[in-house]
Amino acid sequence: MRKIDLVHYYESIAQWMLPHLKNRPVSLVRAPTGITGQLFFQKHPESKMPAMKELDPALWPEHAALLAVDSVEALVSAAQMNVVEFHTWNSKIARINQPDRFVLDLDPGEGVTWPMLQEAAELTRVMLSELGLESWLKTSGGKGLHVVVPITPKLGFDEVKAFSQAVVKHMARVIPSKFVAVMGSKNRVGKIFIDYLRNGHGQTTACAFSARSRPGMGVSMPVAWDQLRELKGGAQWTIATAREYLSFQKEDPWSGYWKKRQAITRAIKLLA
Structure with a gap:
C-alpha cells in the first residue's frame, strides 16, 4: 500500500472521522519508512505539520504542548507526513482532566x-x-x-x-x-x-476510522451491536475497502453516542 493511498483514504473519510477527533488531544503513530519499518508515537509538536493545532501547554503542566486534529487539512497533512494512526484522549480539551x-x-x-x-x-x-x-x-x-x-x-x-x-x-x-x-x-x-x-x-486509544500500521492496514470501524455476529474479524475493513462500505451506510450506527x-x-x- 502506497502513502498516497493512505492520504486519499483519510481525505475521503474525513467527514466521518473528524467528529471523533474534534476537541480531543491526539497522539500520532508515524511510519517514516513504512509500516514494516520503525514506528514512533508523537504527542507533542516536535516537527511542524501544516494545520495541526498546538494546544495550550497549561493543559498538561510540565509537558510540551499537546496536539489536536480539527480539520480536513490537518488530517491530510498528517498523513502526508507519514502519520498512519490517530489515537485520542478520553477527555476533551474543555475538561481535560474529566473524561467523557x-x-x-x-x-x-x-x-x-x-x-x-x-x-x-x-x-x-x-x-x-x-x-x-x-x-x-x-x-x-x-x-x-x-x-x-x-x-x-x-x-x-x-x-x-x-x-x-x-x-x-x-x-x-x-x-x-x-x-x-x-x-x-x-x-x-x-x-x-x-x-x-x-x-x-494521558493514555489514548485508536480513533474511530483510524488506519492501523499492520499488514493489510485494517481500519477501526464503528458498527452497530446487531452487526456483531456478522463481523469476520477486527480488521474486516481496510483503507482499501472502508470508503466503499461507508458509501452504502444510510445511518450512523453511533448516532445515539x-x-x-x-x-x-x-x-x-x-x-x-
Missing part, C-alpha cells in the same frame, strides 16, 4: 477464536447494561474489538480508570474461563484480557 468516555479493549490471547471474541463482546455489553450503562462497538482494526462507554465528564481519570478496572476484575471473577484481568501473554492463553489501562490520564451522557456513580456503588 472510557474504553474496554478486548484483546484476545493465544488460542482465542473470533467467535469467542464475539461472545466476549456481547457479555461485556450485558455486564455494562446491568450496571445501567449503554455502550457502543467498533472494530480495533487489528485483532480485537473496542467497547466504548460515553459518560458525564464529572469524575477524574483516576476514578474512571479504577471503575473500568473494577468492571474487568468482576468479569474475570464471574467468568474466569473466558476473561483475565492481568496483562501478559502467559496469563491469557485461551482467554481475553479486557484492557482498561487506556483509561488513565453523541448525545448520550450517563453517570457512573451508581455503577461504582454496585461494584463496591
Whole structure:
C-alpha cells in the first residue's frame, strides 16, 4: 500500500472521522519508512505539520504542548507526513482532566477464536447494561474489538480508570474461563484480557476510522451491536475497502453516542 493511498483514504473519510477527533488531544503513530519499518508515537509538536493545532501547554503542566486534529487539512497533512494512526484522549480539551468516555479493549490471547471474541463482546455489553450503562462497538482494526462507554465528564481519570478496572476484575471473577484481568501473554492463553489501562490520564486509544500500521492496514470501524455476529474479524475493513462500505451506510450506527451522557456513580456503588 502506497502513502498516497493512505492520504486519499483519510481525505475521503474525513467527514466521518473528524467528529471523533474534534476537541480531543491526539497522539500520532508515524511510519517514516513504512509500516514494516520503525514506528514512533508523537504527542507533542516536535516537527511542524501544516494545520495541526498546538494546544495550550497549561493543559498538561510540565509537558510540551499537546496536539489536536480539527480539520480536513490537518488530517491530510498528517498523513502526508507519514502519520498512519490517530489515537485520542478520553477527555476533551474543555475538561481535560474529566473524561467523557472510557474504553474496554478486548484483546484476545493465544488460542482465542473470533467467535469467542464475539461472545466476549456481547457479555461485556450485558455486564455494562446491568450496571445501567449503554455502550457502543467498533472494530480495533487489528485483532480485537473496542467497547466504548460515553459518560458525564464529572469524575477524574483516576476514578474512571479504577471503575473500568473494577468492571474487568468482576468479569474475570464471574467468568474466569473466558476473561483475565492481568496483562501478559502467559496469563491469557485461551482467554481475553479486557484492557482498561487506556483509561488513565494521558493514555489514548485508536480513533474511530483510524488506519492501523499492520499488514493489510485494517481500519477501526464503528458498527452497530446487531452487526456483531456478522463481523469476520477486527480488521474486516481496510483503507482499501472502508470508503466503499461507508458509501452504502444510510445511518450512523453511533448516532445515539453523541448525545448520550450517563453517570457512573451508581455503577461504582454496585461494584463496591
